[in-house]
Amino acid sequence: MPKTFEDSRTYVLGDPELNLIGNRDKLAQWRHKNIGPAYYRLGRKIIYRGSDLNGWV
Numbered sequence: 246m247p248k249t250f251e252d253s254r255t256y257v258l259g260d261p262e263l264n265l266i267g268n269r270d271k272l273a274q275w276r277h278k279n280i281g282p283a284y285y286r287l288g289r290k291i292i293y294r295g296s297d298l299n300g301w302v
Contacts (some may be wrong), residue, residue, distance in 0.1 A: 249302050258291050283301040
C-alpha cells in the first residue's frame with residue numbers, strides 16, 4: 246500500500262498535507278478526545294510524525 250505521508254518527515258499545523266486527513270479544527274477535536282493520530286507538543290507547537298500519520302491512516 247502506498248504511503249500518504251513521508252515517514253521521515255515531521256508535520257506541523259498549517260502544513261497543507263495535513264488537510265488530507267482533516268482541517269485544523271477537526272484535528273483539534275481529535276486531540277481533545279484522544280481519537281486522532283499520535284502527536285507531540287513542543288511548547289505550543291503541535292507536531293505529527295509522518296510514520297504515525299501513515300499508521301493512523
